């Protein structure tokens with residue numbers, strides 16, 4: 001049976017809350033966590049299409065899923081349509097959509113001709129979308145940044161639309177802008193006004209007030225958050241800070257599904273950022289294994305690990 005797509009969900013709800021693709025972090029336990037708090041759609045981390053298509057090991061480690069992991073969009077980084085479509089074909093039974101990363105600004109990505117490199121290659125992106133759509137009956141979307149000259153963004157969007165891109169996520173920063181700079185909501189509104197497909201806005205969403213501001217200034221169809229959800233996975237449910245039950249829920253799911261020390265530690269550091277004093281943070285920082293973190297959460301924060309494990 002065909003899974004519900006983002007377009008179905010937009011139609012049903014009007015506006016949607018989306019958890020961004022985040023390398024290392026938007027994995028199965030975190031995806032399940034944010035869904036408990038009003039996230040409508042969740043992305044996997046960016047996965048390299050050429051590696052995914054050729055290695056079963058990579059497929060197992062990069063993308064674990066289950067029947068509750070729905071709707072999930074798998075995000076690929078690819079430099080050509082064949083790699084992308086081969087990878088998309090293998091993933092398609094388990095996902096609601098295939099997204100192409102056109103925004104990763106890291107040097108290694110630009111060197112590999114993926115990510116933000118694609119922002120200057122509208123034809124390559126158009127061919128990639130066309131190849132996926134020619135082979136598979138599954139929504140194909142792109143996550144882009146804006147260009148310094150918005151005429152280029154306009155052309156980019158129009159080319160993608162001409163081959164049937166289903167929707168577009170616009171990160172309102174250029175590829176050289178830092179995440180500390182505010183997202184350009186005027187640029188996002190410009191894209192929304194020029195596009196005929198739904199637009200999801202991304203950049204600088206840390207609270208429901210930010211969500212409201214984006215909707216009122218851009219009229220987009222959905223809002224995507226990355227760092228805001230890392231800090232507070234309950235953001236879209238209206239919580240101003242991470243509620244303690246959310247932390248407990250994360251521990252429960254991370255232990256149940258399995259995780260590594262690095263990711264477990266980082267998620268907890270993000271979620272507890274607002275409730276930890278500097279000295280508590282220093283102590284937490286040096287915990288070097290999952291058992292050490294659990295002991296600490298039990299002794300200093302009253303977590304009942306036996307109930308959650």
Ligand SMILES: Cc1cc2nc3c(=O)[nH]c(=O)nc-3n(C[C@H](O)[C@H](O)[C@H](O)COP(=O)(O)O)c2cc1C
Nearest residue numbers: 020021022023045046101171203204205225226227
């Ligand atoms: C830890 C981390 C990992 C990220 N990984 C990805 C990724 O895999 N794919 C992607 O398109 N963007 C990735 N991004 C960018 C975010 O999806 C998002 O576009 C950016 O952080 C701006 O949103 P924000 O202001 O809500 O954080 C990542 C960002 C962070 C902080």
